[in-house]
Amino acid sequence: MTISIWRYSHLVLAVVSSLFILIASVTGAILAFEPISNQLKSYAVSDANEVSLAETLSVLDTEYEEVFTIEVDRNDFVSADVITKEGNSETFYINPFTGEKIGDIIKKAPIFEFATNLHRSLFLKTTGRILIGVVSFLLFLISVTGIKLILKRQGGFKRFFSKVVKENFDQYYHVVIGRYALIPIIIVTLTGVFLSLERFDMFPVEKISHQYPEQVEPEEKLAIKDLKTFQDISLGDVKHVEFPFSDDIEDYFIVKLNDKELLVNQYTGSIVSHQNTSFGALVSNWSLILHTGEGTIIWSIILFLASLATLFFIYSGFAMTLKRRKESSKLKNKFKKDTAEYIILVGSETGNTFNTAKLFYEALLAAGHSVFVSTLNDYSAYKKAKHIIVFASTYGEGEAPTSASNFEQLFQNVNQAQTLQYSVIGFGSLMYPDYCKYAIDVNSMLQKQDGFVEHLPLFKINNQSFESFKSWIIQWNNQTAQDLKIQLQKPQVNLKKLKEFKVINKTEPNNDDSFLIQLRPNKKVKFISGDLLSMFPDADFIERQYSIGKIENDIVLSIKRHELGVCSNYFNNLKVNEIVKAKVRRNYDFHFPIDTKEVVLIANGTGIAPFLGMINDNSKRIKTHLFWGGRTKQSLKLYESIIDSALVKHKLTSFNVAYSQEQKTKVYVQDLILEHQELFSKVLHNNGVIMICGSIAMQNRVLDVLNSITKTHLSQPLSDFETNGQLKMDCY
Ligand SMILES: Cc1cc2nc3c(=O)[nH]c(=O)nc-3n(C[C@H](O)[C@H](O)[C@H](O)COP(=O)(O)O)c2cc1C
Numbered sequence: 001m002t003i004s005i006w007r008y009s010h011l012v013l014a015v016v017s018s019l020f021i022l023i024a025s026v027t028g029a030i031l032a033f034e035p036i037s038n039q040l041k042s043y044a045v046s047d048a049n050e051v052s053l054a055e056t057l058s059v060l061d062t063e064y065e066e067v068f069t070i071e072v073d074r075n076d077f078v079s080a081d082v083i084t085k086e087g088n089s090e091t092f093y094i095n096p097f098t099g100e101k102i103g104d105i106i107k108k109a110p111i112f113e114f115a116t117n118l119h120r121s122l123f124l125k126t127t128g129r130i131l132i133g134v135v136s137f138l139l140f141l142i143s144v145t146g147i148k149l150i151l152k153r154q155g156g157f158k159r160f161f162s163k164v165v166k167e168n169f170d171q172y173y174h175v176v177i178g179r180y181a182l183i184p185i186i187i188v189t190l191t192g193v194f195l196s197l198e199r200f201d202m203f204p205v206e207k208i209s210h211q212y213p214e215q216v217e218p219e220e221k222l223a224i225k226d227l228k229t230f231q232d233i234s235l236g237d238v239k240h241v242e243f244p245f246s247d248d249i250e251d252y253f254i255v256k257l258n259d260k261e262l263l264v265n266q267y268t269g270s271i272v273s274h275q276n277t278s279f280g281a282l283v284s285n286w287s288l289i290l291h292t293g294e295g296t297i298i299w300s301i302i303l304f305l306a307s308l309a310t311l312f313f314i315y316s317g318f319a320m321t322l323k324r325r326k327e328s329s330k331l332k333n334k335f336k337k338d339t340a341e342y343i344i345l346v347g348s349e350t351g352n353t354f355n356t357a358k359l360f361y362e363a364l365l366a367a368g369h370s371v372f373v374s375t376l377n378d379y380s381a382y383k384k385a386k387h388i389i390v391f392a393s394t395y396g397e398g399e400a401p402t403s404a405s406n407f408e409q410l411f412q413n414v415n416q417a418q419t420l421q422y423s424v425i426g427f428g429s430l431m432y433p434d435y436c437k438y439a440i441d442v443n444s445m446l447q448k449q450d451g452f453v454e455h456l457p458l459f460k461i462n463n464q465s466f467e468s469f470k471s472w473i474i475q476w477n478n479q480t481a482q483d484l485k486i487q488l489q490k491p492q493v494n495l496k497k498l499k500e501f502k503v504i505n506k507t508e509p510n511n512d513d514s515f516l517i518q519l520r521p522n523k524k525v526k527f528i529s530g531d532l533l534s535m536f537p538d539a540d541f542i543e544r545q546y547s548i549g550k551i552e553n554d555i556v557l558s559i560k561r562h563e564l565g566v567c568s569n570y571f572n573n574l575k576v577n578e579i580v581k582a583k584v585r586r587n588y589d590f591h592f593p594i595d596t597k598e599v600v601l602i603a604n605g606t607g608i609a610p611f612l613g614m615i616n617d618n619s620k621r622i623k624t625h626l627f628w629g630g631r632t633k634q635s636l637k638l639y640e641s642i643i644d645s646a647l648v649k650h651k652l653t654s655f656n657v658a659y660s661q662e663q664k665t666k667v668y669v670q671d672l673i674l675e676h677q678e679l680f681s682k683v684l685h686n687n688g689v690i691m692i693c694g695s696i697a698m699q700n701r702v703l704d705v706l707n708s709i710t711k712t713h714l715s716q717p718l719s720d721f722e723t724n725g726q727l728k729m730d731c732y
Helices: 002-031 033-040 053-063 110-121 125-154 169-199 279-292 297-329 352-366 407-413 437-448 466-480 566-572 605-617 633-648 669-675 677-685 696-714 718-723
Strands: 066-072 078-083 089-094 101-104 238-242 252-257 260-265 271-276 342-347 371-375 387-393 420-428 452-454 459-462 499-506 514-521 532-535 544-547 549-551 554-560 579-585 598-604 623-630 654-659 689-694 727-731
Touching: 002 033, 002 110, 002 125, 002 297, 033 297, 053 066, 053 078, 053 238, 110 125, 125 169, 169 279, 169 297, 279 297, 342 352, 352 371, 352 387, 352 420, 352 466, 387 437, 407 437, 420 437, 420 466, 437 452, 459 466, 466 696, 514 566, 514 605, 514 633, 544 554, 544 605, 549 605, 554 566, 554 605, 598 605, 598 669, 598 677, 605 623, 605 633, 605 689, 623 633, 623 669, 633 654, 654 669, 669 677, 669 696, 677 689, 677 696, 689 696, 696 718, 696 727, 718 727
Parallel strands: 342 371, 342 387, 387 420, 420 452, 420 459, 598 623, 598 689, 623 654, 689 727
Antiparallel strands: 066 078, 066 238, 078 089, 089 101, 238 252, 252 260, 260 271, 499 514, 499 579, 514 554, 532 544, 532 579, 549 554
């Protein structure tokens, strides 16, 4: 619930100020180039610390008729306001070693002039300045609420920079870029607010005022170069020097240094008055530098990137909000709640779970059922309902998502007249310790309530995995004797861009109906083991993916033929030299780790394919253990030669196999893991990596076992290792 308050504040603030933030970011991005373009001019004195103020003042004194001021700006350019020997009054950049003119004062380019006015006051003078000050403060609040949201999402400070679950482009980059850009944005906005307050004298900066001596005795005048005070000051510390107005001994040099201001006797060089720069003035100076980037190319570049990031946040933030609204409003019911047989209840925070619920809703409708869908918060009595199917995500720390925040209370107060069959699907992420906790809670609420009978056991889905959802649909179809078909959107791939692969070899289906097929790309295609080969069969153009094992530059797939499987039969009917059209999708999260000491690979059935490539490729001979679950010894024959060869070449350290049909008591891969629990805890403890490939059912059981191992041996939940990138999975 609390996360919604933060998200709501974040959104409201963004809506209110977006147009102004847009202007400020675009002009800010332009203005970031001003200090960069200034810095690129070569007037800066790099070794200003090596020249003393005495030397510079002395050369200027001889070079010009009269000198009024010298100034060292934030770019380290030294300028002087002088009357030349020819009698002209001029201001220009000088070489502080020789006093010579080296360039004219840089004039502000019209584009920067325009951008500055728009950025500061929107061309609205005082009103504009006030508006910009307020907007700066709003952007500061947006950034703070943004940081709070990231902390909530990532699970605290420690995990601030750990892996972000990618749900879609906008959400992923909003968070990933946000983690880096929010700090500079906070600095820019706070300094912006300060500069506005200062401008309206709401933050008074104490001015320096010197005590002038009442009477000064005449003295013999020393040459400037001999004045001790100036000899002791290096030019690098100077900001501004004002020459005495006349030769009168009561007229002084006024020397502004970085942290103080001095009044210096022009005859003797003695310091007549010494005042430290006030704290307010220092803050003001730093605010200007931090806000404008003046004098530093690196900070200007950061400011430029922060401005671009702000523009991206405006786009992605609104895109996410619109999508969220669209997802929840998309559900248009054909049936009323009291006429439908199937009730789908959705608990979602950001709308993703609605998408999956909608696929199920449409599949039921297409099969001729009466269905009603709504949020868990709209739970009520349903007169004709026979089934309740709950799709619920988990938010916060194992809490209910927004659209389910009132469900628990409603559930206690609403009575159903008839008995209902229930099924719960939990949507969550293994990166959180309370994996699918809210769905677990809903499941146990239903379990305890009279009049509710379990139809299917609780099913958990990690990171909105579509493959997992399909496997739940299979369970549903088996249990209900239905044949629901999930209609996916049309493929987003241009079929003309598919690559050609030639069949080099294909084995006959074995006793499990599994076979290996070796494909060679006709043209150069980049891929490694763990990447995916996407097929779009003519029958429905629905994408099917196969995990690639790369062996000697060829793709090796392990495929199980299903009686009615469109793609598996297509592959099985292929002959050597025939051409397959497909696309390689890079699967960066499932590549063999090359920077680790020990790896464990876990697979069942055809899930072994990417691992065959990985062990064959393990040229660094990283300690690698393979755990595989198959039906019979015969099932292993298909892969035996590759595994044996890897063992002989020490590319594979150990191979452990579990057969489910070979002996009386069935042994599964999770049983093997339990037997070798010391190995697993040691590998994870030493920053090693575990990779899992195969069926979702196997994945879920293996994860349960691994979780109990890490909790017992390492006192940590498995989610910690998933977050660290030590657990990689590709299951279907
Ligand atoms: C801030 C935040 C907290 C989360 N907390 C959990 C959690 O405690 N347990 C879990 O399994 N998933 C957690 N998740 C993951 C979501 O449940 C998952 O991304 C889900 O797919 C979101 O579905 P939705 O868009 O329909 O809300 C969290 C996600 C976020 C952003």
